[in-house]
C-alpha cells in the first residue's frame with residue numbers, strides 16, 4: 001500500500017487497511033522528561049441524577065458543555081501601524097470593542113453551559129428516566145479539550161457505563177449571522193459510532209412541536225474545520241462512546257471580545273436544549289445501550 005494512499009485515507013478519516021509486517025522490529029525512544037513551567041488549577045463541575053431502574057441506573061447518559069473561555073486582556077492600549085491596539089489579547093478584538101477587556105464567550109460556551117443546567121434541572125425535577133444522567137461542565141476546553149480529556153481518563157462514574165454523550169458548544173447563534181440559518185442546528189458525529197443514536201436523535205427532533213433543521217454538513221470527514229475533533233465530545237468518542245455534538249456554527253464574534261449575551265437567540269437555544277433533552281431522555285429510557293456499529297460518518301438518516 002503506497003504511503004500517499006494511506007495518508008489520503010487517514011486525512012479523510014477513512015478506516016485504514018491492516019496488514020502484517022513480517023520480521024520487522026520497531027524501537028521507540030521516548031523522552032518523557034519535562035520541566036513544570038507554570039501550574040494553574042481548574043475544575044470540571046459534575047452533577048449526577050440517579051435513574052429509576054434498579055439495574056439500568058448503573059449506566060449513564062452524559063451531557064456536557066465547557067464553561068471556560070479564552071480569558072481577558074491585561075495589556076495596555078498601544079498605538080500600532082494599524083491604529084490603537086490592546087496588547088496581550090487572548091482572542092480577536094472586533095472594531096469598536098477595544099475597551100472591552102473581557103472575552104465573555106456568551107455563545108462559546110455560555111450557551112451550552114446554561115443549556116446543560118436547564119437539562120440537569122429538567123431531569124432532577126421532572127420524571128426520572130431509567131438510566132442515570134451525568135452532567136459535566138468541562139474546564140480548559142479552549143486550551144485543547146483538557147477538562148474533557150481529564151474527565152474521560154478519570155471519570156466520576158465508570159466510563160464503560162456511559163452509553164452516550166451529548167455535547168453542546170455554541171448553540172445560541174446563526175452560522176455567519178445569516179437569518180436563513182434561524183431554524184438550523186448542526187449535528188456532528190452522531191452516526192459515526194452508533195447509527196442507532198443518530199436515528200434516536202432524528203426521531204426526537206421529528207417528535208418536537210416545531211422540529212429544527214438538522215444539518216450534517218460539518219459531519220463530513222472532508223469538513224475543512226475538522227469540527228468533529230474540536231470540542232469535548234471528542235474526548236468521549238475517543239473512548240468509543242457514541243456522541244452527538246450540537247452547534248449552531250461559527251460567526252463574526254467567534255473568539256472575539258464581542259461574543260456578548262445580547263447577541264444570543266434564546267428562543268432558538270431553548271429549542272436546541274429541548275432537542276438535547278428529548279434525545280437524552282429517549283436514550284436514558286432505552287432498555288439496551290445504543291448499538292456501537294462504528295460505521296463512520298454518513299449523511300442523513302441511516303437505515
Ligand SMILES: [Zn+2]
Pocket residue numbers: 066108109141169170231
Ligand atoms: Zn467552544
